[in-house]
Amino acid sequence: MSLPVVGVLALQGASAAHLAAFASLGVDAREVRSREQLTGLTHLVMPGGESTTIHHLLELFDLRREIVRRHRAGELAIFGTCSGAILLGGDDGEPPPRLGLLDAVLERNAYGRQVDSFTRVVRLEALDAELRCVFIRAPKVREVGPGARVLARDGDEAILISGPGLLAATFHPELTDDSLLHTYFLRPELWNAVAPVFSVG
Amino acid sequence: MKTNGNDDGKTNGSGGAGAGEIDFEVKVGFARMLQGGVIMDVTTAEEARIAEDAGAVAVMALERVPADIRKEGGVARMASVDRIVSIQETVSIPTMAKVRIGHFQEAQVLEELKVDFIDESEVLTPADSEHHIDKHLFRAPFVCGARNLGEALRRIAEGAALIRTKGEAGTGDVSEAVRHLRLIRAEMGALKAAPREEVLAHAKRLAAPYDLVLGVWQEGRLPVPNFAAGGVATPADAALVMSLGAESVFVGSGIFKSEDPARTGAAIVKATARYAEPGILVEACRETGGAMKGMAVEQVPPEAQLQTRGW
Incomplete structure (x- = not known):
């Protein structure tokens, strides 16, 4: 198994916090702003930010197609947090268009709006660990198809889900000091059970 | 908890906001979500739609853009409730709005409306000549302007979750925003280079709380993000302030006083996202819709400067 090559999409949003989280693990993650910078990556984080803006920039700089292509080719695992998770999912009829x-x-x-944002300690069943989770203008998972699996819930709400080569959190693991989920993402064998053919990492 | 202005044991921010403790980390976390983006001043729902389509990360709802406040004079206040609500209902991106310095009742109105970020702004006519709002008491996060490190830390001490340079709003002249970014950076550099026993003297000179000054000395950065504002009018201006360490850009009059706001807005968004790449910047400059004419800061008489409001 070769070493992971990790990138963080840095067009807009909290990329710096993700880079710092990887740095704390001794992983030298790189910023991704262009299609060329996707070359050679095995792992990509799509950070929290404003999903309409990130969608706009993915189209503007023609990254969307390349991210989808490399992922579908089984070459690129993706971890979406908050707006990154929204974009990884399917369309719900509301903007922005999703990667599907x-x-x-x-x-x-x-x-709700920012005044409804909150922090809560949640037990992540699949990881057998507790994590302080920061929810900021957070999304809710409305549908989970047969190709995805819920890894953790906060009450009734799914907050961490996985798919083949995909990890998605509705909260912000990059905003707390605990790099548990960044470590987890780099070990797809722990969460990638849905489609064993996916061979990243 | 106490309120601004009295002592009856209630918090300010109970209004329409959710339950639970007011969490500073959640406020600063939201500011981080805006990094690498452009926040655009808008005065109508239609302008807000144009801003969202151009790729803005948030809109700032205003009664008049700074260039018009400067030209028309009069008392500049919080935007009308109807205006703010129509903008909120039109866009899905966060809506910010400005309150007068020290006007905690305007701030309570905005919090009740669930405005996502409150800008206690020198662009509006100050309501209090001595005191800013106690922002810790609000669930809504606040952004405040600063011209130097001491002012930034005083606002953070009061509870601001985001700092922006003041620049000189409504001029289209970026030079004051550049001055403020460079000054804050230079003051942090001098502080970091000092031995620990000199930190207290720095705190005294900066007129800022010792613990915050010590935090900057230890961490080498502010505890909240720092964005640029005041006079940014072109894609190259946005790239300049980003290169000087701004983490995002507020554009006020620069978009809706330009010849083609949709094009100018999109071009500034593009330049901000990839500010370090000259090839991208050339494209953004080509795509700009004619910059606002503006006025050089030297033409602004001292009594008409907005940046000297607040302390």
Whole structure:
């Protein structure tokens, strides 16, 4: 197994916090702003930010097609957090258009506006661990298809789900000091059970 | 908890906001979600739609853009409730709005309306000549302007979750925003280079709380993001302030006082996302819809400067 080559989409949003999380693990992650910078990556984080803006920039700089192509070719594992998770899912009829990679549909800003944002310690069943989770204008998972699996819930709400080569959190693991989920993402054998053919990492 | 202005044991921010503790980390976290983006001043729902389509990360709802406030004079206040609500209903991106310095009742109105970020702004006519709002009491996050490190830390001490340079709003002249970014960077550099026993003297000179000054000395950065504002009018201006360490850009009059706001907005978004690449910047400059004419800061008489409001 070769070493992971990790990138963080850095067009807009909290990419710096993800880069710092990887740095704390001794992983030298790189910023991705262009299609060329996707070359050679095995792992990509799509960070939280404004999903309409990130969609706009993915189209503008022609990254969307290449991310979808490399993922579908089984070459690129993707971890979406908050707006990154929204974009990985399927369309719900509301903007922005989604990448349609993850077999789930997420609704934007489903908890309300910023005054409704919150932090909560949640037990992540699949990881057998507790994590302080920061929810900021967070989405809710509205549908989970047969190609996706719920790894953790907060009450009734699915907050961490996976698919073949895909990990998606509705909260912000990059905003707390615990790099548990960044470590987890780099070990797809732990969460990638849905489609064993996917061979990243 | 106490309120601004009295002592009856209630918090300000109970209104329409959710339950639970007011969490500073959630406020700063939201500011981080805006990094690498462009926040656009808008005065109508139609302008808000144009801003969202151009790729704005948020809109700032205003009664008048700074260039018009400067030209028309009069008292500049919080935007009308109807205006703010129509903008909120039109776009899905976050809506910010400005309140007058020290006007905690305007801030309570905005929090009740669930405005996503409140800008306690020198662009509006100050309501209090001595005191800013106690922003810790609000569930909604606040952004405040600063011209130097001491002012930034004073606002953070009051509870601001985001700092922006003041620049000189409504001029289309980026030079004051550049001055403020460079000054804050230079002051942090001097502080970081100092031995620990000199930190208190720095705190005294900066007129900022010792613990915050010590935090900057230890971490080498502000505890909240720092964005640029005040005079940004072109894609090259946006790239300049990003290169000087701004983490996002507020554009006020620069978009809707340009000849083609949709094109100018999109071009500034493009330049901000990839500010370090000259080839991208050339494209963005070509795609710009004629910059606002503006006025050089030297033409602004001292009594008409907005940046000297607040302390």
